[in-house]
Amino acid sequence: MAMYSKAAARLLGLPENHIACRLWIIPENPQDSCKIPAAPLAGDEQSGLPPTGRIFHHCISLPAVAFFAGVEAGPGGGGMFGVLQDHVYEEHDTGAHPERKERLVAIRDGIALLDQSLLTPLAPKTATVEQIAYVHEPDYIAYVKQQVERGYDHLNMDTSICARSYDVALQAVGGALAGLDEIMAGRLSGAFFCVRPPGHHAETGESLGFCLFNNIAIGARHLQKAHGLNRVAIYDFDVHHGNGTMHTFYEDDRVFYGSVHQWPWYPGTGRAEETGQGKGLGTTLNIPCPAGAGDFEYEEATLRFGEAMDKFKPEFLLISAGYDGHWADPLAGHQCTENGYIAITRILKQIAATHCNGRIACFLEGGYNLAALKNCVSATVKTLATA
Numbered sequence: 366m367a368m369y370s371k372a373a374a375r376l377l378g379l380p381e382n383h384i385a386c387r388l389w390i391i392p393e394n395p396q397d398s399c400k401i402p403a404a405p406l407a408g409d410e411q412s413g414l415p416p417t418g419r420i421f422h423h424c425i426s427l428p429a430v431a432f433f434a435g436v437e438a439g440p441g442g443g444g445m446f447g448v449l450q451d452h453v454y455e456e457h458d459t460g461a462h463p464e465r466k467e468r469l470v471a472i473r474d475g476i477a478l479l480d481q482s483l484l485t486p487l488a489p490k491t492a493t494v495e496q497i498a499y500v501h502e503p504d505y506i507a508y509v510k511q512q513v514e515r516g517y518d519h520l521n522m523d524t525s526i527c528a529r530s531y532d533v534a535l536q537a538v539g540g541a542l543a544g545l546d547e548i549m550a551g552r553l554s555g556a557f558f559c560v561r562p563p564g565h566h567a568e569t570g571e572s573l574g575f576c577l578f579n580n581i582a583i584g585a586r587h588l589q590k591a592h593g594l595n596r597v598a599i600y601d602f603d604v605h606h607g608n609g610t611m612h613t614f615y616e617d618d619r620v621f622y623g624s625v626h627q628w629p630w631y632p633g634t635g636r637a638e639e640t641g642q643g644k645g646l647g648t649t650l651n652i653p654c655p656a657g658a659g660d661f662e663y664e665e666a667t668l669r670f671g672e673a674m675d676k677f678k679p680e681f682l683l684i685s686a687g688y689d690g691h692w693a694d695p696l697a698g699h700q701c702t703e704n705g706y707i708a709i710t711r712i713l714k715q716i717a718a719t720h721c722n723g724r725i726a727c728f729l730e731g732g733y734n735l736a737a738l739k740n741c742v743s744a745t746v747k748t749l750a751t752a
């Protein structure tokens with residue numbers, strides 16, 4: 366199994382915007398071998414991969430069928446790390462609110478500076494109401510839709526909405542679920558979903574803290590329901606505790622929730638004593654840190670989460686990636702730096718490599734200093750996308 370170049374895609378008659386990857390060429394019929402080149406293809410040498418022809422020759426003696434998977438590469442893309450970005454996520458217009466569309470503009474500027482050959486752009490997709498209902502109560506989903514349709518500008522005191530918010534929230538979830546599908550299919554190693562509105566404060570029946578639907582919790586349920594995974598882990602390094610995510614899985618022993626966060630602080634949950642309940646006892650790990658904590662505490666917490674993962678052995682690692690623990694962030698009192706976020710990303714990448722066959726996906730949560738957000742998200746993407 367290997368990754369191949371666009372030259373191989375051309376050979377197999379795929380459209381120009383496809384790239385050949387994860388290629389098993391095993392002809393059923395020996396005559397089919399005439400379609401397979403004997404010589405290396407232009408571009409293979411540059412990719413550092415073995416000459417395509419040699420691999421084909423190596424395989425043609427095996428009896429089986431040819432299997433080929435094509436991945437939409439997009440302009441300048443084609444890497445194995447997916448990034449979901451789209452202007453539609455700026456249409457959730459919250460006005461002069463800390464959780465505003467300019468956050469995504471800053472992130473886009475930062476990601477544009479990275480080596481685009483490492484990245485594959487992902488597209489938004491609208492989630493179904495049934496998918497939202499993996500986590501949320503039907504009455505709550507209908508309530509959000511109704512409040513938006515009635516023209517309300519807030520769902521609660523701190524959660525702004527506009528006429529597009531319901532549709533955009535569906536697309537935040539749907540785009541992420543489609544990205545998870547790509548990872549499960551082996552076409553991507555991991556992904557970062559730069560979506561709004563954020564999700565980790567949303568409870569099953571209540572919006573909270575700028576969040577409408579709990580994107581990451583729905584993602585974990587999707588991995589269980591659509592892909593049959595038995596153990597999914599979530600790590601939340603947003604400076605605020607992810608109350609909605611924790612409560613969703615508090616009695617569930619198949620989803621582990623770990624969080625490092627400022628405490629005491631908003632939203633008031635996330636004490637160390639909150640460790641799960643019933644069957645889920647022991648699959649919640651809260652690591653509260655007082656104001657003033659920073660890179661050292663976040664790294665120690667992430668290592669502790671890693672020790673817990675050695676026991677839990679997750680099949681997929683989901684990250685609630687919030688950057689409001691940065692020293693420059695206006696909404697909290699932690700002192701993390703860009704280098705600190707790189708350090709914890711490396712630990713998380715190692716956890717995913719050890720237990721999850723590398724499968725990792727980040728969901729954007731908070732982060733309200735635009736310069737810090739820009740630098741830290743692109744540092745995370747670069748760390749995860751680079752071998």
Ligand SMILES: [Zn+2]
Pocket residue numbers: 603604605687689730731732
């Ligand atoms: Zn936050």
